Amino acid sequence: MGHLTTLTGVVVLASMLIPEAAAQSCSGVTGRYQPKMGSGYRSSVLATGLRQPRHIVVDSAGNLLVAEGGSQGVRRLVLQDNGNIVCVQSNTQIVSGSTNHGIALSADGKTLFTSNLASVTAYSYDAATGQVGTGKQIVTGMSFQGTHPTRAITTSKWSPDTILVARGSQSNIDTSTTQQSAARSMIKSFSISQGLQTAHNYNTGGEVLAWGLRNIVGMTEDPIYGGFWSVENQMDDLRLNGRDIHTDNPAERLSYHGVLNATTNRYKGLNYGYPSCVPAWDPQNVGISGLLVGGLFKPDGVPNVAADECANSRMTGRLHFHAHTAPLDIKFNKNSTSAYIAFHGSWNRNPADGYRVTRVDFQDGQPVHGVTSKTAQIPVMENSNIGGCPNSCFRPVGLDFDQKGRLFVSSDTSGEIYVIYGA
Known part of the structure; x- marks a missing residue:
């Protein structure tokens, strides 16, 4: 896999919204939607016409790599500055038919990793030319039967030989994941160098970093303090005592x-x-005395646990977010003062919620707000008409920063890449 195939018939350059100024744009195209931007932020549409763009990563030369869904492969967008906006100089396919969501680069930028529902594949990668080598599977065994086919992946700069792979549940309530041996609803770490020699089997290899996590679709590492973080999609159709x-x-x-x-x-x-314990967002609606935001409780239809197990024997989150907003990615800015989160949006609530990018402020490696806070999120980029969601709006999926502090955001349903300035 060393050739480059140029995409034809796809529009990749688009307009930008600048408050209180004449609209500026790259040559030729306007995005489908006009986001509402938070204070201090502005945006442009970098690329349109993509096929379900999912997670994204900026390479060491400042190019944007995009994993397209449905086993469409990876596209490489070579970028150039055009005044105070960024545009696409060229758009080529560098990997075909092997991805459905995840993408990552090694700490030195010379190895490209992609994931699909069954495996993780590594390719040698040249950021200057876009050339990739022949793919080699380094993690296998993640067969799919159910509703969560994404396999989020990320690498570590603090532990450069490590790749992290998340595997979600195979159903809304996956009862077998009460046992680690199910090898689902967890994050595992694997040695890259060992995987290049002999592929790891996800079911039996690697080390469990965390489990009892229903569906992790976004993971990241704090660039200053080294902390590792994940965002989780929790249970649907919840009932308690009927x-x-x-x-x-x-x-x-x-x-x-x-x-x-x-x-x-x-x-x-x-x-x-x-699957036995879930975190509360609206404790009053749950109706359990003393329950706080983020506190764990046992709903109907889940495997039985001891009376105090949820409260005393399971780890809860560091922050919590509105139910069913579906966080799919998280990235820190370069000085770790803020983490940005992409919320893909709800299907399991009415009215709809999510469909936005928000900011959570950090200090000394931890969120400024406490565990029970409901006000930790600061608006960055939202849909002007959430009533048009999910079919007629942008739905954020992947995030990544470049060295100039620009935040790139993919929207799978609209086939677009946005750029946020001021992050």
Whole structure:
């Protein structure tokens, strides 16, 4: 796989919205939607006509690599500055037919990783030319039967030989994941160098970083403090004692997993409760005395646990978010003062919620807000008409920063890449 195939018939350059100024754009094209931007931010549409763009990564030369869904492969967008906006100089396919969601680069930028529902594949990669080598599977065994086919992946700069792979549940309530041996609803770490020699089997290999996590679709590492973080999509159609409480429960979750290369990591291997215990977003609606935001409780239809297990024996998140907003990615800015989160949006609540990018402020490696806060999110980029979602709006999926501090955002349903300035 060393050739480049140029995409034809796809529009890749688009307009930008600049408050209180004449609109500027790259040559030729306007995006489908006009986002509402938070204070201090502005945006442009970098690319349109893509095929379900999912996670994205900026390479060491400043090019944007995009994993397209449905086994469409990886596209390389070579970028150039045009005044105070960024445009696409060329758009080529560099990997075909092997991805459905995940993409990552090694710490030195010379190896490209992609994931599909069954495996993780590594390619040698030249950021200057876009050339890739022949793919080699380094993690296998993740067969898919159910509703969560994404396999989020990321690498570590603090532990450069490590790749992290998340595998979600195979159903809304996956009862077998009460046992680690199910090898689902967890994050595992694997040695890259060993995988290049002999592929790891996800079911039996690697180390469990965290489990009891229903569906992790976004993971990242703090560039300054080294902490590893994940965002989780929690359970749908929740009931408690026969009562429907699903509109505002359970909470989506931001979880902390320690520093990967630490000599002692007390967070390593912790169980976060799924499928038996879920976190509250609206404790009053749950109706359990003393329950706080993020507190774990046992709903109907899940495997039985001891009376105090949810409260005392399972790890909860560091921050929590509105039910069913579906966080799919998280990235820190370069000085780790903020983490940005892409919320793909709800299908399991009415009215709809999500469909936005928000910011969470950090200090000394941890969120400024406390665990029970409901006000930690700061608006960055939202749909002007959320009533048009999910079919007639942008739906954020992947995030990544370039060295100039520009934040790139993919929208799978609209086939677009946005750029946020001021992040």
